[in-house]
Amino acid sequence: MQGADATIHAWSMDLSGPLSTGAHSLFVHSCVGRNFVLGGASAAVNALVLTGAELQQITADILRLTATGNITVLVVTAAQSQHVTRVSLDSAETVEFLQSTDFTSLDATSKQTMVVNATIVTNGGDLDLTSSAGGIDFGRQVNLLCAGAVVVSSPGLALVTAPAQWRAASGVNIVSQARVLGSGVFSISADTDSDGVGSLSIAGLIVTSSAVTGLTFRAADYAILSTVQATAADLSLDASGKPASTFKLGSVPRLLATA
Numbered sequence: 001m002q003g004a005d006a007t008i009h010a011w012s013m014d015l016s017g018p019l020s021t022g023a024h025s026l027f028v029h030s031c032v033g034r035n036f037v038l039g040g041a042s043a044a045v046n047a048l049v050l051t052g053a054e055l056q057q058i059t060a061d062i063l064r065l066t067a068t069g070n071i072t073v074l075v076v077t078a079a080q081s082q083h084v085t086r087v088s089l090d091s092a093e094t095v096e097f098l099q100s101t102d103f104t105s106l107d108a109t110s111k112q113t114m115v116v117n118a119t120i121v122t123n124g125g126d127l128d129l130t131s132s133a134g135g136i137d138f139g140r141q142v143n144l145l146c147a148g149a150v151v152v153s154s155p156g157l158a159l160v161t162a163p164a165q166w167r168a169a170s171g172v173n174i175v176s177q178a179r180v181l182g183s184g185v186f187s188i189s190a191d192t193d194s195d196g197v198g199s200l201s202i203a204g205l206i207v208t209s210s211a212v213t214g215l216t217f218r219a220a221d222y223a224i225l226s227t228v229q230a231t232a233a234d235l236s237l238d239a240s241g242k243p244a245s246t247f248k249l250g251s252v253p254r255l256l257a258t259a
């Protein structure tokens, strides 16, 4: 199979040789109600499983995995995902990231609340996490490390458990209402390559644990769209470090509350 969009609809799959759609997309659907597991080493799970080794056999521009059940993501290394420009996950229930992953770029959409319990790296592009009807829960010491832009979007709350670091080269957009739990520091760097492109947009963020000691934000620009309440934490806003950049305060639409 080479050079065209392709669709696989499967109850189970066992990929032992290369599968290439070249610059085109590969769509894999699980059967109705069947859960999907991406990554890890074992296919011995009662689900449609694409192991890390099988992922490494796939070459595609977009690899889109859809399930009417849950999608569980286990360990994926950069080598295993290197031939796929973008992995796209879409679950009618939940998407759970249980082990650390490293993709070129990634988008994940769940209908119910998404669970992110391990660090996600995108080494070549964007990271988009969306829950269409629930929230997004980030576990303790879960980092987002992104070569492009990070977008976190949900109608329900985004629960961030400090300590945590979100680092992106070209912007961080938190469309969800965020709550910061846990302890220690939650830091966001939205322009890690310090080229002046990388804004931090926050739709609302409230620290709800008195053990959170700091919010440390660095960005080329800020869009604070609603209340940021640091509670007992120190709030630090910094420019991104682009040479000759200046930090101007005074056009922030609402008050930054630290009490």
Ligand SMILES: [Ca+2]
Residues within 6 Å of the ligand: 169, 170, 171, 190, 191, 192, 193, 194, 195, 196, 197, 198
């Ligand atoms: Ca940048």
